[in-house]
Amino acid sequence: MTTAYEQVDAWIDQHFDEQVRFLQELVRVPTDTPPGNNAPHAERTAELLKAFGYVAEKYVVPTAQVQACGLQTITNLIVRRKYGEGKTIALNAHGDVVPPGEGWVHDPYGGEIDGGAMYGRATAVSKCDFSTFTFATRALESLGLPLKGAVELHFTYDEEFGGEVGPGWLLAQGLTQPDLMIAAGFSYQVVVAHNGCLQLEVTVHGEMSHAAIPDSGVDALQGANHILSALYALNADYLKVRSQVEGITHPYLNVGLISGGTNTNVIPGKVVLKIDRRMIPEEDPAEVEANLRRTIEEAAASFNPPRGGKQIRVDIKRMLLARAMVPLTGNRPLVQALQKHGQSVFGEPIPAIGTPLYTDVRLYVERGIPGVIYGAGPRTVLESHAKRADERVQLEDLRRATKVVARTLVDLLTP
Numbered sequence: 001m002t003t004a005y006e007q008v009d010a011w012i013d014q015h016f017d018e019q020v021r022f023l024q025e026l027v028r029v030p031t032d033t034p035p036g037n038n039a040p041h042a043e044r045t046a047e048l049l050k051a052f053g054y055v056a057e058k059y060v061v062p063t064a065q066v067q068a069c070g071l072q073t074i075t076n077l078i079v080r081r082k083y084g085e086g087k088t089i090a091l092n093a094h095g096d097v098v099p100p101g102e103g104w105v106h107d108p109y110g111g112e113i114d115g116g117a118m119y120g121r122a123t124a125v126s127k128c129d130f131s132t133f134t135f136a137t138r139a140l141e142s143l144g145l146p147l148k149g150a151v152e153l154h155f156t157y158d159e160e161f162g163g164e165v166g167p168g169w170l171l172a173q174g175l176t177q178p179d180l181m182i183a184a185g186f187s188y189q190v191v192v193a194h195n196g197c198l199q200l201e202v203t204v205h206g207e208m209s210h211a212a213i214p215d216s217g218v219d220a221l222q223g224a225n226h227i228l229s230a231l232y233a234l235n236a237d238y239l240k241v242r243s244q245v246e247g248i249t250h251p252y253l254n255v256g257l258i259s260g261g262t263n264t265n266v267i268p269g270k271v272v273l274k275i276d277r278r279m280i281p282e283e284d285p286a287e288v289e290a291n292l293r294r295t296i297e298e299a300a301a302s303f304n305p306p307r308g309g310k311q312i313r314v315d316i317k318r319m320l321l322a323r324a325m326v327p328l329t330g331n332r333p334l335v336q337a338l339q340k341h342g343q344s345v346f347g348e349p350i351p352a353i354g355t356p357l358y359t360d361v362r363l364y365v366e367r368g369i370p371g372v373i374y375g376a377g378p379r380t381v382l383e384s385h386a387k388r389a390d391e392r393v394q395l396e397d398l399r400r401a402t403k404v405v406a407r408t409l410v411d412l413l414t415p
Contacts, residue, residue: 004414005341008139008406015135016399020118022048023131023398024111026095027120031157033096036071038157041095045130045155046077052138054079056155059175061165069165071158076170079153081137086149089412090178091133091405092167093375094159094360097122103389117392124384124393126184129375130155132398133182136405140413147413152178156360162320163360171367178369180334180412182405183361185375186386188346188397190338192331192372193245193354194362196279196324198289201272202227202296203315208262208269217267221260223303223312224271228255230299231275231292243280247353251288252278274319278356281324289318325362330370333412338374341407345400357381376401 002010012019025048029041039060046056061074098121100108106119113119122128137151154176158166170176185191204224209217231253238251253275260271279288293316300314335352342350355373364371376398378384385391 004143004145004410005407007143008410009403011139011142012135012399012402012406015138019131019135019398019402020113020395022134023118023123023128026127026130027111027118027123028109030109031095031097031122032099033071033160034099036066036096036161037073038071038096039073039075042075042077042155042157045095049079049134052134054134059170059173061169065165065169069158069161071161071165074157074165076157076166077153077155078170078176080150081141081152082150083147083413084149086413087179088150088152089409090152090154090176090181090364091137092154092156092181092361092364093126093129093133093184094156094166095122095127095130096157096160097125098160098387101389105390113395116396117394119390119392121391124377124391125186125386126159126375128393128398129184132376132402132405136402136409139402139406140409143410145414148415149413151409151413152176159360162322163363167360168363171363178364180330181361181364181369181371182334182408183359183371183373185373185401186377186381186384188342188350188377188379189247190335190342190350190352190372190374191355192327192335192352193248193281194325194373195248195281195356195358196283196285196362197320197322197358198277198279198285198292198318199320200275200277200292201317201319202275204271204273204300205313205315206267206269207310209267211265211267214267217269218305218310218312219267220271220312221268222305223300224258224260224273226303227296227299227314228273230295231255234295241280243282243354245281245354246351248280248356251280251283278358279324281326281354283324285321285323289321322358323362323366325359325365328365328368328370331372334370334372334408337408337411338372338404341404345403374401374405
């Protein structure tokens with residue numbers, strides 16, 4: 001007599017070609033963020049889900065809110081599968097992705113299959129888990145068993161910019177209140193904690209002037225360089241601050257974007273720095289931000305223009321505050337089931353660890369909803385080429401992750 005686990009495994013194997021085609025269709029609709037015109041992908045996803053008998057509720061986020069976050073359009077989706085009284089488990093994946101960039105051998109929107117892997121932007125993070133979660137739910141329902149509780153598929157479109165108009169908006173509007181949640185993964189591990197992230201935009205103001213008469217201006221770029229030196233010096237101190245969460249090491253600061261100046265023969269009058277500060281779970285975000293602002297302001301005040309004259313001034317604006325995800329005690333049934341079935345399906349122990357990334361899972365956890373991160377992915381994020389050229393997912397990893405999620409749903413939703 002076959003077990004329920006063997007039955008869902010067999011169903012997934014029988015329908016895997018269909019799952020691969022589903023993922024290819026999702027990859028072929030671009031969701032580059034920026035610019036963040038993501039409503040068309042939600043429409044296509046809803047259309048594909050309808051073929052399975054799944055009704056996707058469409059929640060259009062007001063344009064003003066979307067644009068305030070630097071995006072163009074967002075339609076978030078919820079698919080509700082109610083089976084009976086019991087816990088509701090949300091399965092969340094995000095469809096927005098960073099633009100493909102340079103260096104691709106494969107079409108970033110082709111969903112091409114080569115050497116057992118599917119290539120394309122978001123094949124690994126995280127359109128793959130649109131398919132993992134959809135087909136795991138379908139496999140669960142194929143059993144025909146009496147089930148308790150419910151599954152909700154949350155397909156959202158604001159992870160890259162922080163999640164506030166993605167799952168954050170759905171939760172704030174009271175459109176969902178699950179008891180447990182699993183979010184799209186990016187490695188074999190069960191991720192139970194992650195770093196926070198603070199992003200600041202620093203505008204350094206000098207005074208533009210002709211390069212032939214430099215004494216008539218104030219070089220904002222030289223001022224910015226002075227501030228940069230002070231900021232990067234902080235990383236030496238951050239190395240001494242260690243997290244107690246396995247998989248997370250220490251805080252880190254990065255200046256990811258610098259822009260300014262008007263022409264080669266003009267003293268730059270304005271330079272903009274965009275700072276990314278990763279925070280370990282033990283840090284206080286308010287204290288981190290206060291210290292960063294103080295460092296910037298003190299560096300600006302101590303800058304001595306080479307030719308004397310006016311001083312620079314700075315404006316500091318917070319772009320993003322993503323708090324760290326910390327484990328809630330209620331996540332234990334999720335962790336235990338995913339580890340048990342992960343080891344069975346993959347044939348190796350599956351650790352429960354933290355990750356230095358940040359995700360929108362924190363928005364569920366901040367509201368007291370225990371959650372973990374698990375889905376299709378390799379042993380490390382680096383192997384997937386996520387956010388790099390030729391992002392890919394190994395099809396066998398996709399198949400096996402779908403089985404692990406389906407088996408976990410069996411454990412959590414069968415009486």
